[in-house]
Amino acid sequence: MTEIFGSLARRRIIFMVMLGFGILVVFQLFNMQIFQHMAYDEKSQTNSVKGIEQDPPRGIFYDRNHKVLVSNKPTFSLEITPSMYDKNLTEMIEKIIHEDSGYVSTVLKKNRRFSLYQPRKIKRDVDFNFVAWYEENQSRLPGVGYSVDMQRDYSYGVKGSHIFGYIKEISARQLQEDKDFYSLGDYVGQKGIEKSYETILRGEKGLDYFLVDSKQKTIGEYRDGKQNVKAVKGNDLILTLDLETQKIAEKLFEGKKGSIIAVEPSTGEILSYVSAPDYDLNAFTAVTSENVLNSLRQDESKPLFNRPIMSIIPPGSTSKMLLVLAALEEGVITEDTKLYCGGSYQYGNRSWKCHGGVHGNITARQAIEGSCNTFFYQLILKLGFEKWTEYYKKFGFGKKTSIDIGGEYRGILPDDKYYVKRYGKNWPKGLLLNLSIGQGELSVTPIQLAQYVSLIANSGTTKQPHFLKGYIDQETHQMVEAPVKEIKVDIKKKNFDIVKEGMFDVVQGEHGTAKWYRIPGINIGGKTGTVQNPHGEDHALFVAFAPYENPEIAVVVMVENVGFGSTHAAPIARDVIRTYLENKNGKDKTIASNVSEN
Numbered sequence: 001m002t003e004i005f006g007s008l009a010r011r012r013i014i015f016m017v018m019l020g021f022g023i024l025v026v027f028q029l030f031n032m033q034i035f036q037h038m039a040y041d042e043k044s045q046t047n048s049v050k051g052i053e054q055d056p057p058r059g060i061f062y063d064r065n066h067k068v069l070v071s072n073k074p075t076f077s078l079e080i081t082p083s084m085y086d087k088n089l090t091e092m093i094e095k096i097i098h099e100d101s102g103y104v105s106t107v108l109k110k111n112r113r114f115s116l117y118q119p120r121k122i123k124r125d126v127d128f129n130f131v132a133w134y135e136e137n138q139s140r141l142p143g144v145g146y147s148v149d150m151q152r153d154y155s156y157g158v159k160g161s162h163i164f165g166y167i168k169e170i171s172a173r174q175l176q177e178d179k180d181f182y183s184l185g186d187y188v189g190q191k192g193i194e195k196s197y198e199t200i201l202r203g204e205k206g207l208d209y210f211l212v213d214s215k216q217k218t219i220g221e222y223r224d225g226k227q228n229v230k231a232v233k234g235n236d237l238i239l240t241l242d243l244e245t246q247k248i249a250e251k252l253f254e255g256k257k258g259s260i261i262a263v264e265p266s267t268g269e270i271l272s273y274v275s276a277p278d279y280d281l282n283a284f285t286a287v288t289s290e291n292v293l294n295s296l297r298q299d300e301s302k303p304l305f306n307r308p309i310m311s312i313i314p315p316g317s318t319s320k321m322l323l324v325l326a327a328l329e330e331g332v333i334t335e336d337t338k339l340y341c342g343g344s345y346q347y348g349n350r351s352w353k354c355h356g357g358v359h360g361n362i363t364a365r366q367a368i369e370g371s372c373n374t375f376f377y378q379l380i381l382k383l384g385f386e387k388w389t390e391y392y393k394k395f396g397f398g399k400k401t402s403i404d405i406g407g408e409y410r411g412i413l414p415d416d417k418y419y420v421k422r423y424g425k426n427w428p429k430g431l432l433l434n435l436s437i438g439q440g441e442l443s444v445t446p447i448q449l450a451q452y453v454s455l456i457a458n459s460g461t462t463k464q465p466h467f468l469k470g471y472i473d474q475e476t477h478q479m480v481e482a483p484v485k486e487i488k489v490d491i492k493k494k495n496f497d498i499v500k501e502g503m504f505d506v507v508q509g510e511h512g513t514a515k516w517y518r519i520p521g522i523n524i525g526g527k528t529g530t531v532q533n534p535h536g537e538d539h540a541l542f543v544a545f546a547p548y549e550n551p552e553i554a555v556v557v558m559v560e561n562v563g564f565g566s567t568h569a570a571p572i573a574r575d576v577i578r579t580y581l582e583n584k585n586g587k588d589k590t591i592a593s594n595v596s597e598n
């Protein structure tokens with residue numbers, strides 16, 4: 001009985017186990033086929049679907065009249081996926097893309113911290129010969145591929161290197177900062193407008209899905225492309241620049257060192273901006289731009305140095321109008337006050353010479369016209385150092401203008417604390433005489449001078465200097481205007497008028513220091529300046545606005561190491577003013593043919 005019982009028990013146990021296992025299998029199959037069908041189907045599809053990011057074209061730059069300044073053009077980029085790549089192909093690939101031995105290894109090593117399954121952009125702008133070779137030999141080139149990208153097109157007649165900036169392959173640090181948007185090999189704005197407005201320009205990435213086999217070879221589109229996400233082009237920028245004026249300004253500075261800034265006084269919109277020498281932005285369209293950068297950094301002429309916002313120089317005589325404004329506003333002098341110039345001024349044990357000989361008894365207007373140093377030596381002593389510092393601060397000296405490109409310097413505006421720290425409590429008051437004529441420790445940038453001249457031209461109001469008028473929204477196709485900060489200086493209009501009359505006489509007057517650079521039919525107000533340079537020839541400065549009756553353009557020109565402002569800077573300003581106003585007023589003239597060679 002026991003044996004029979006034991007045998008029956010075993011049979012029942014085995015039967016129950018098999019029945020339970022069968023029920024479990026059937027339940028699991030039912031669950032997978034019915035309840036979890038979609039999840040498993042999606043997972044299965046994912047294993048054979050490859051998503052490829054599509055980079056959007058960057059926004060285009062237009063000038064104020066909607067003429068193209070910078071656009072895009074298609075280009076081919078060589079890519080290598082390290083996990084699949086056969087290193088024995090390296091020598092052949094380097095020969096095909098015309099690069100030295102070790103080039104491919106260097107680029108791969110540079111990006112070794114990233115996933116081996118991510119394609120690396122090895123070289124941008126490879127020629128079509130490479131693409132044709134690749135298509136013929138694709139099956140024998142594991143891990144090698146190419147993509148069609150968009151690169152910047154700078155073929156519209158202006159360089160604008162210090163304005164536009166450039167795009168460059170994203171660094172590891174930048175990628176870490178914004179991993180949600182950027183991927184390995186992406187290009188991002190590095191300087192100028194490209195950097196300042198990166199998030200507006202970059203657009204939105206797309207994603208294309210493809211079916212691939214076990215060897216990652218593309219079979220075809222996944223679901224006929226219905227799941228693809230289309231890339232959205234970046235927003236186009238409308239800049240404040242005037243294309244024709246920018247062309248002339250760049251031409252005028254060929255072979256020179258220095259800077260020019262032209263601004264619309266009422267709006268702060270920058271019409272033209274040149275830093276010379278400049279550099280060719282086309283050199284930054286390839287992945288090897290680090291080599292180009294090193295070459296530019298070693299260039300003694302400093303082409304990477306953005307002079308309009310980085311050059312810190314004494315303003316020379318171009319700052320004399322501000323001293324007059326302060327003295328008029330504080331009641332130290334009136335329009336009719338005369339100070340005597342005998343050709344020099346005795347202060348302490350030193351005789352301070354005047355510019356231009358003996359001027360006799362002259363008013364502030366006459367002192368501006370003739371740039372009489374003696375008048376201003378006396379004027380700063382009457383005004384006082386504290387008030388001098390106060391008014392220079394009002395006009396933005398000693399601080400950044402916050403122009404919408406990076407790298408701006410603030411300059412130096414000395415005050416009592418500055419001199420005590422440098423020279424001691426009993427610092428020599430003779431230093432004030434140097435300040436009165438824009439020399440000594442006072443140092444400014446050309447962009448600060450442009451803001452200062454705009455304030456004078458527009459009688460105390462302007463807006464922050466800027467390049468962006470607005471951008472065209474890709475969804476609404478409407479222009480979104482850029483917000484701009486207003487700048488206002490509380491000084492009576494009649495005092496501005498006195499100063500502007502003096503600047504009018506500088507160009508239009510009989511004894512003006514820039515009377516040789518008049519433009520028939522256009523009245524100009526200006527001021528020459530010669531900046532002392534202990535390291536060589538003096539720098540030439542000229543500031544101006546026009547038309548005098550209703551200013552539409554304010555200009556600052558600084559030419560390094562050439563001498564007098566009236567000789568070298570004024571003619572450049574004249575030609576820029578003439579170009580802008582004649583084009584704006586629709587005159588059918590070939591401005592370029594009239595450009596002075598001075």
